[in-house]
Amino acid sequence: MAALIAGLEADPVVMQWQAAAIATLQQQAQATQQAIVTEQFDQVAPLLKAAQDQTQEIVAIANAAQLKADQRDYIANSxxxxxxxxxxxxxxxxPEHDHxxxxxxxxxxTNSGKGICVSVPVEGEVLYDVEGYAMGGISLGMGCSDEL
Known part of the structure; x- marks a missing residue:
């Protein structure tokens, strides 16, 4: 079980997106160690099986989250x-927040002071606020006028 956790901790994508799940897995490893120490061997196999299943789920969730973030970055860069x-x-x-x-x-x-603010989320619609143009803008509370 320690090898599973060490492998997950070595993966920066997993640690970025699933650090809390790794902490939970570490607690389960401690429970497994305690079951071995107290000779409750019938509990060890189910705990190890659960850890293996969770490991696969943790990797899948982290990879899906990273893919969405990569798509967001591509859209924002474009x-x-x-x-x-x-x-x-x-x-x-x-980034809007530190996450x-x-x-x-x-x-x-522009040099004439016309501005635009865009918010590109990981999921959902791209939001924007256009200032200085006749078409008007959608006020989204992004503070675009404060930044310009």
Whole structure:
């Protein structure tokens, strides 16, 4: 069981997305050790089987989360590149929160002061707020006018 946990801990994707699950698995390893020490051998096999099943699930969840984050980053990079090609200067490109599943916020403005803020989430719709254009904007509370 220690080898399973060590293998998971060596994987940066798993640790980024499933650190809490690894901690739970470590607690189960301690319970397995305690069952061995107290000679409750009938409990050891089910605990080891559960750990193996959880390991596969942890890896699958981490990989799916990383794929979504990679797609979010691709979309955010494409939007930023397109804005620059349209004559906008990027003011910021940053995560909304300090978490890998956070939306990416992009703020850009033209030399004339017209700006746009874009929020690219891991899942869901891309949100935007356009300022300085006749079409108006959708106020999303992203603080676009504060940044420009």
């Amino acid at each position: 939007i930023a590149q397109t804005l620059e090609e349209m004559g906008f200067g990027l003011l910021y490109r940053q 890998p599943a956070s939306a990416i916020l992009i703020g850009a403005a």
